[in-house]
């Protein structure tokens with residue numbers, strides 16, 4: 001249920017109403033927009049007297065929110081959420097380019113790629129230290145050492161780092177990471193999501209391989225219900241019957257999610273296609289359909305990459321793509 005307040009309501013009157021609603025055992029999410037203040041009621045609202053609240057002098061209207069996702073619902077928070085990472089903003093008109101290798105492989109590799117993507121204007125750098133691999137015999141990542149190497153590359157370039165967490169028990173290692181990524185395979189690891197709700201750090205939540213948008217939003221809800229509201233959603237392709245591409249990039253998810261939620265939505269054309277030559281067209285299409293950013297795999301030697309070389313761009317290809325994305329954004333924003 002949401003309670004929309006009249007314009008210019010005194011803070012004291014608003015707080016009285018919030019306290020009274022809290023006394024009824026409800027959680028209250030206050031969204032203070034430029035034009036409107038919206039109170040989102042979280043919990044069992046079946047006994048809440050809508051008519052009584054609607055009759056209060058400071059209340060403009062009261063509406064039921066039928067969707068099961070509340071905190072991430074745009075009805076609760078009509079304005080776009082802007083997630084801030086260091087000086088970088090994502091969402092609400094701010095577009096972020098995140099680039100880097102699938103996996104951190106060595107100091108030389110991560111520093112070289114970080115410097116290259118920084119020179120091409122990237123806002124953040126990615127790199128997996130803990131890798132969720134289909135086969136247990138494949139390279140599993142450099143783990144804690146990988147995170148240390150990412151920090152080193154950050155010190156060299158100033159780029160904030162984005163890296164994936166696979167287990168709650170690894171959380172202490174991520175204390176100095178700028179954005180914690182929850183990969184597609186862990187989108188419904190509810191214990192992990194709950195723990196990430198307790199910290200105050202941006203979370204990049206990727207859509208699961210075979211999950212609906214509603215399930216993605218419910219996973220964001222797990223994080224936000226704990227009080228961590230800095231969530232960035234990522235469309236990275238889903239499983240369909242076609243197998244020419246690694247996954248099927250669901251670009252309609254971008255405008256649909258923008259309708260449903262106030263959270264920023266970015267696109268990963270690398271994992272969505274699995275093919276380096278398809279990354280550019282899909283990245284441009286994502287920029288055209290309202291994505292708030294892109295996360296792209298870049299490797300300085302894709303042929304010898306320990307993971308996902310086939311979908312990795314060379315630094316010069318990334319550079320050209322970044323320029324073209326900026327052109328598309330310019331056209332879309334006209």
Ligand code: PEP
Pocket residue numbers: 102128132164182183184185206236268271
């Ligand atoms: C990744 O970004 O490194 C990754 C494993 O992606 P996804 O979880 O989308 O497969």
Ligand code: MN
Pocket residue numbers: 102103271297307308
């Ligand atoms: Mn990868």
